[in-house]
Amino acid sequence: MTEQRRQYHWVLVVVIALAMAGGMSALGQTGSGPSVAHPSPAPPAKADNGAAISAGDTAWVLLSAALVMLMTPGLAFFYGGLVRRKNILSILMQCFMVLCLVSVQWVIVGYSLAFGPDAGGHGLIGNLSWLGLKGVGTAPSSYADTVPHQAFVMFQMMFAVITPGLIVGAFAERMRFSSFCLFSILWATFVYDPVCHWLWGHGGFLAWNEAAGTGSIDFAGGAVVHINAGMAALAAALLLGKRQGFPHAISPPHNLPVAALGAGLLWFGWFGFNAGSALKADALATTAFLATHVAGAVAGLIWIFLDWVRFGKPTTLGMITGAVAGLAAVTPGAGFVDASGAIW
Secondary structure, eight states, rough: HHHHHHHHHEEEEEEHHHHHHHHHHHHHHHSOOOOOSSSOOOOOBBTTTSBOOOOOOOHOOOOOOOOHHHHHHHHHHHHHHSOOGGHHHHHHHHHHHHHHHHOOOOOOOIHHHHSBBBOOOOOOOSSSGGGGTTTOOOOSSSSOTTTTHHHHHHHHHHHHHHHHHHHHGGSTSSSSSHHHHHHHHIIIIIIIIIHHHHHTTTTTTTTTBTTBBBBBSSSSIIIIEEEIIHHHHHHHHHHHHTTTTTTTSSOOOHHHHHHHHHHHHHHHHHHHHHHGGOSSSSSHHHHHHHHHHHHHHHHHHHHHHHHHHHSSSOOOOHHHHHHHHHHHHHGTTTTOOOHHHHHO
């Protein structure tokens, strides 16, 4: 191991250790450890507007969080089947590492930066009042008034996890694992969290203002997740340069069945991604669910039709690529379009 690699590893170990220590300290200050059971159940917590926690909404948000979490292993299979055989384990490791690493970052500092009260009134980033989830309990919040605040935290955590995972495809097979870990934690903190606050956080300068009719409408992450990750992926590709032999010698996918399995898991999880963003088990969630499925199906059909015309036969790779493209395309407007809009 070279001296430079030793330094990378030590930096990564120190960063994670300090972050864990800070998070445990913050949790300790709030007394958030295991508690003794009460002899009688506490009354249902209520939001500031008087709304009580809904068991149905809470169940839907928690299920949606689990579905979005499943998308990260699905992404690992999708990317893993497309790379060379010798690199599938590295892709799986990177995706599972980002699941663990960003989850811890989200609890310690990420959620507070993304959704905490606006710092300085500029709409750029949240403050650190929820560091280590201090003060984030089971009562509803201003973000979702019928589910526990912690359920909203979990749902948004899975978005924070999969977004840096999406970038993996841009530098698949070409980045050291230690460098990837450092990149993921820094990108999540200094790119994802601020952009998330801009559009979804209270006071974010791009957030939708219903009273004024201004701002950006991003139902489930078209800008926060897909454009954000896409631009980072483009920057990474430009920095690393062209792959060896590109475009004359491109390595074909080594295992399309594995990639198809990953695409299926992504499609399945996308219902939680989009319909779960309604944050309630209601008509809006139903609309987003329908639009999500229709867009994925139509895009898959169009892609294989173009394959058929261009190459004389439909392909599995074209089908799964088209389906994922359709799911991503409908995401920012999934709650605002009907089935015909999803088809277009």
